[in-house]
Amino acid sequence: MEISYWVVAALLALMYLYSGGKKVAQDKERLRPMMGWVDTVPMPYVRGIGTLELLGAAGLVLPPLTGIAPWLALAAAIGFVLLQIGGITLHLSRGESRLIGLNVVLLAAAVAAAWLATVWL
Numbered sequence: 288m289e290i291s292y293w294v295v296a297a298l299l300a301l302m303y304l305y306s307g308g309k310k311v312a313q314d315k316e317r318l319r320p321m322m323g324w325v326d327t328v329p330m331p332y333v334r335g336i337g338t339l340e341l342l343g344a345a346g347l348v349l350p351p352l353t354g355i356a357p358w359l360a361l362a363a364a365i366g367f368v369l370l371q372i373g374g375i376t377l378h379l380s381r382g383e384s385r386l387i388g389l390n391v392v393l394l395a396a397a398v399a400a401a402w403l404a405t406v407w408l
Contacts, residue, residue: 310337357407364401
């Protein structure tokens with residue numbers, strides 16, 4: 288079960304490091320082609336989401352790796368579940384139902400990571 292957690296957590300962490308890094312470092316014009324929703328959300332919120340993604344990626348990996356507060360991995364995975372529910376809701380409210388595929392995959396992976404993270408409880 289631990290190996291399964293590490294596979295899922297590593298993939299999620301890489302995805303959120305990339306996504307969060309872009310949201311934190313790039314301006315609205317550079318984000319727009321990939322994330323059309325940035326036009327409807329104030330940039331401080333976009334930056335905040337990016338920061339949460341970076342912190343969550345660290346939370347998936349560092350606590351179990353170091354053995355310090357490994358329950359934080361479960362909290363990070365649950366945070367990603369909530370983040371993806373929000374992302375799906377935003378896309379559906381904008382009439383972008385065809386764009387939720389990645390969100391659904393990330394939601395399923397976050398649910399799996401949360402379940403697998405219970406190994407450290």
